Amino acid sequence: xxxxIDTLERALARLPGLGRRSAGRAALALLRDPxxxxxPLALALADARENVCCCSRCGAxxxxxxxxxxxxxxxxRDASVVCVVEEPADILTIEEAGVFRGRYHVLGGKLSPARxxxxxxxxxxxxxxxxxxxxxxxxLLALSTDMEGDAxxxxxxxxxxxxxxxxxxxxxxxxxxGLPADSGVAYSDPLTLRRAILHRCSVRRLLLASLRWKW
Numbered sequence: 001x002x003x004x005i006d007t008l009e010r011a012l013a014r015l016p017g018l019g020r021r022s023a024g025r026a027a028l029a030l031l032r033d034p035x036x037x038x039x040p041l042a043l044a045l046a047d048a049r050e051n052v053c054c055c056s057r058c059g060a061x062x063x064x065x066x067x068x069x070x071x072x073x074x075x076x077r078d079a080s081v082v083c084v085v086e087e088p089a090d091i092l093t094i095e096e097a098g099v100f101r102g103r104y105h106v107l108g109g110k111l112s113p114a115r116x117x118x119x120x121x122x123x124x125x126x127x128x129x130x131x132x133x134x135x136x137x138x139x140l141l142a143l144s145t146d147m148e149g150d151a152x153x154x155x156x157x158x159x160x161x162x163x164x165x166x167x168x169x170x171x172x173x174x175x176x177x178g179l180p181a182d183s184g185v186a187y188s189d190p191l192t193l194r195r196a197i198l199h200r201c202s203v204r205r206l207l208l209a210s211l212r213w214k215w
Contacts, residue, residue: 005031054088057130059106059123061088071104078102081138084127084156086110086149094142102140105130110143110152119155131160131170141174145195 005027012023030038055062055069062069071077071091081102085091091104107122130136139160143149153174160172177195179188188196 054106058104059088059108059126060091060104076101079134080136081140082127082130082134082136083140083142085142086144086152090142100140102138103134103136107152110148111155112148122152124156124159136170138171138173141172143174145177 008027008030009020009024012018012026013020015023018026030041051063052061053064053067054060055067055072057068057072060069060071078101082105083091083094083100083102084105084107085094086107086109088106091106094100094104105123105127107124107127109117109122111117111119111122131139139156141153141156143153157172160170177192177199179185179192179196185193
């Protein structure tokens with residue numbers, strides 16, 4: 001009995017954002033009310049394991065039988081720009097913003113010597129093939145702003161300039177740096193402020209962007 005509880009706690013503790021104590025509380029809550037919590041969770045996990053996979057083209061989450069995924073096959077999306085992200089979950093977050101309508105490409109991580117994640121373990125060859133085959137003219141790097149994300153963005157910026165595109169040189173861009181929404185200068189760290197100042201834009205440009213978002 002105790003071994004089963006410990007196994008459940010250890011499995012939950014592997015999830016991002018859950019430490020051992022939080023995992024322990026979650027495990028006990030599941031076991032206290034198995035019909036309402038544990039059984040539906042087990043069914044949902046089994047269903048996801050059976051039906052959810054990653055798109056063979058871009059790496060986004062999709063369901064078996066829909067590969068390539070909707071992001072790759074939707075003819076209304078802008079086929080000239082590809083947004084490069086680290087993980088499939090990043091695509092869902094960007095889609096919630098509702099302002100990007102191009103294609104996606106999942107790297108499967110970022111450069112990290114500490115975790116032995118080198119260029120050979122990222123989906124770079126697949127990106128190169130897609131640039132040549134699909135003719136992207138812009139590659140938007142939507143990567144983390146930590147040291148590893150910066151290193152990955154710098155590495156991609158260098159090698160993308162060396163890769164031939166189908167029709168024209170590939171423009172490499174990156175998400176803008178700035179202050180978080182509903183925040184202020186007093187709550188920002190020096191690096192965030194430095195990036196916000198270096199990548200500042202005109203008030204007119206911000207106004208036009210906000211009007212497009214509103215309407």
